């Protein structure tokens with residue numbers, strides 16, 4: 001790996017970074033939210049936010065890396081600074097610049113890299129990145145998604161330059177965006193967002209040809225719970241089931257509240273057999289769930305309907321959703337508290 005190429009406007013760049021005053025602050029949770037979201041959306045093991053000063057790349061938040069700084073001469077991101085917006089390398093081991101880089105030849109053995117510049121005062125001060133130990137492609141749609149997350153990271157960086165009143169406004173804006181995307185009761189993605197994730201998952205499936213599965217989960221006889229114990233207790237049950245489902249899936253799976261007592265789970269890189277196993281796991285975990293009403297334990301059962309692209313050939317995600325819904329209907333017809341697919 002040659003010494004890092006220094007951008008022409010390095011002095012202005014370093015001045016902009018210095019002015020921010022966030023270089024030596026510790027790892028920050030507000031950036032962790034972004035890197036966690038990146039790993040979830042792109043299904044990558046590695047994501048990070050970095051700031052690059054004269055000799056060192058500092059990581060403000062990392063997923064999948066166990067160090068917080070690296071020498072700039074070994075940094076892949078330092079090359080990204082030379083680009084206006086981003087640098088994407090689908091296989092670093094096949095790239096002349098990076099094939100001998102320490103992160104490619106040893107340790108993590110990174111293959112895929114996508115780094116987008118973060119700016120302050122129009123200078124590239126650092127990067128928002130995802131990486132993988134396997135080569136992969138990156139579509140135009142992925143670039144658009146990454147841009148949204150860059151603008152989120154950018155907001156966080158800009159916050160440090162604003163006064164208190166403006167910071168308050170931005171925080172409120174952030175909360176408004178979160179409110180528009182999530183379900184108030186459970187904190188899960190709402191129906192609109194989970195449908196968007198479904199479109200993306202289907203798109204990725206078409207590109208990678210890897211199967212994905214959908215799972216529709218519905219609480220059994222929930223109307224009766226409401227009628228017997230009241231609506232507020234019904235809310236508690238929905239919330240508890242949502243928490244249990246969240247605990248039972250992988251971080252890379254996506255779950256949303258699809259309707260009243262109905263949840264949709266999207267499982268990428270998951271075939272019919274895995275979906276069946278996972279359905280059984282959900283049923284098993286949920287069986288242990290009973291929610292206290294006064295002193296009485298109220299057991300809660302669920303039914304699951306699942307559908308997978310390796311089992312059913314579909315042209316669009318809506319058709320797969322219909323199959324999962326139909327399977328859920330069958331589970332209800334066949335006595336509830338079971339999974340069908």
Ligand SMILES: Nc1nc2c(ncn2[C@@H]2O[C@H](COP(=O)(O)OP(=O)(O)OP(=O)(O)O)[C@@H](O)[C@H]2O)c(=O)[nH]1
Pocket residue numbers: 185218219220221222223224226230231232233234235238259260261332336
């Ligand atoms: N407490 C509460 N109840 C809700 C909420 N949203 C929808 N519901 C109720 O959830 C119930 C859903 O019932 P259904 O799924 O149709 O039927 P079920 O009684 O669960 O019966 P099966 O699904 O056939 O097992 C309805 O009575 C809705 O009024 C909510 O946010 N909170």
